[in-house]
Amino acid sequence: MRSDEHEQGEQNVMTTIRDWVGFWDSPHSIYVNARHIDVHYRDIATAIAGFVPGPQARVLDFGCGEALHSDMVAKVAGTVVLSDAAPSVRRNLAERFVRVPNIAVASPDDLRAMPDGVFDLIVANSVVQYLSRTDLDGLLAEWRRLLAPDGVLIVADVIPPDVGALSDLLALLRYAWTNGFLIASLIGVVRTAFSSYSKLRQQLGIAKYTEEEFRAILTKAGFTAERLPGNMEHNPARISFRARPVA
Numbered sequence: 635m636r637s638d639e640h641e642q643g644e645q646n647v648m649t650t651i652r653d654w655v656g657f658w659d660s661p662h663s664i665y666v667n668a669r670h671i672d673v674h675y676r677d678i679a680t681a682i683a684g685f686v687p688g689p690q691a692r693v694l695d696f697g698c699g700e701a702l703h704s705d706m707v708a709k710v711a712g713t714v715v716l717s718d719a720a721p722s723v724r725r726n727l728a729e730r731f732v733r734v735p736n737i738a739v740a741s742p743d744d745l746r747a748m749p750d751g752v753f754d755l756i757v758a759n760s761v762v763q764y765l766s767r768t769d770l771d772g773l774l775a776e777w778r779r780l781l782a783p784d785g786v787l788i789v790a791d792v793i794p795p796d797v798g799a800l801s802d803l804l805a806l807l808r809y810a811w812t813n814g815f816l817i818a819s820l821i822g823v824v825r826t827a828f829s830s831y832s833k834l835r836q837q838l839g840i841a842k843y844t845e846e847e848f849r850a851i852l853t854k855a856g857f858t859a860e861r862l863p864g865n866m867e868h869n870p871a872r873i874s875f876r877a878r879p880v881a
């Protein structure tokens with residue numbers, strides 16, 4: 635797709651996008667070019683693979699997005715379930731991983747129908763900021779149900795209230811510089827400022843939590859909460875947690 639077609643697509647869908655899932659289900663330009671989306675998902679897959687407890691582990695990547703490199707996780711795990719609320723994202727995933735026998739794609743309804751304790755690791759990276767507080771509480775209850783008693787939940791890229799657009803911008807530029815897409819990122823930053831993402835962020839907002847607030851939310855949902863030394867994603871000002879179900 636040419637970039638002018640892409641922008642046209644963004645403008646057309648803006649009239650129908652009413653929530654964040656609608657945004658992720660539509661054409662968008664969050665990733666500034668092919669190199670950006672590739673290194674992003676490679677880094678995410680590397681990080682998730684690092685949390686996999688063993689070769690038999692059953693892993694759920696919740697709100698996985700395009701998950702371009704989940705086959706890297708599948709190589710070190712027993713099974714990987716990729717779940718996303720956006721139907722077009724799920725279609726892409728199913729097509730991409732049709733030949734990887736231990737990767738399955740699941741809708742939110744599919745997850746609800748699964749029995750208790752079926753996952754050893756659940757990862758939700760860069761998802762909770764797009765959830766209402768009610769939805770977050772509902773999902774934490776679902777993740778707790780789906781986790782084995784000795785399972786681990788990673789909730790990553792939680793945005794503290796004092797981390798704003800400038801922090802995100804500087805982190806993106808650093809990431810782009812390190813990974814060889816700086817020029818594209820400068821153009822991308824301008825494009826994003828005028829994109830459906832910015833408009834939706836103004837309309838709907840995104841959820842932000844201090845470390846203490848998010849710890850309290852995890853505790854109330856029946857988890858222990860440990861802040862990880864670094865964030866799973868490229869902005870070190872955002873926070874990642876490892877949580878375990880309390881018996």
Ligand SMILES: C[S@@+](CC[C@H](N)C(=O)[O-])C[C@H]1O[C@@H](n2cnc3c(N)ncnc32)[C@H](O)[C@@H]1O
Pocket residue numbers: 654655658659678696697698699700717718719720723742758759760761764765769
């Ligand atoms: C910022 S993207 C993150 C994608 C991926 N986890 C990553 O690390 O790049 C947020 C993703 O969460 C998904 N999402 C948002 N709300 C969701 C929900 N309630 N249930 C499942 N997926 C959701 C969106 O469709 C989108 O693909």
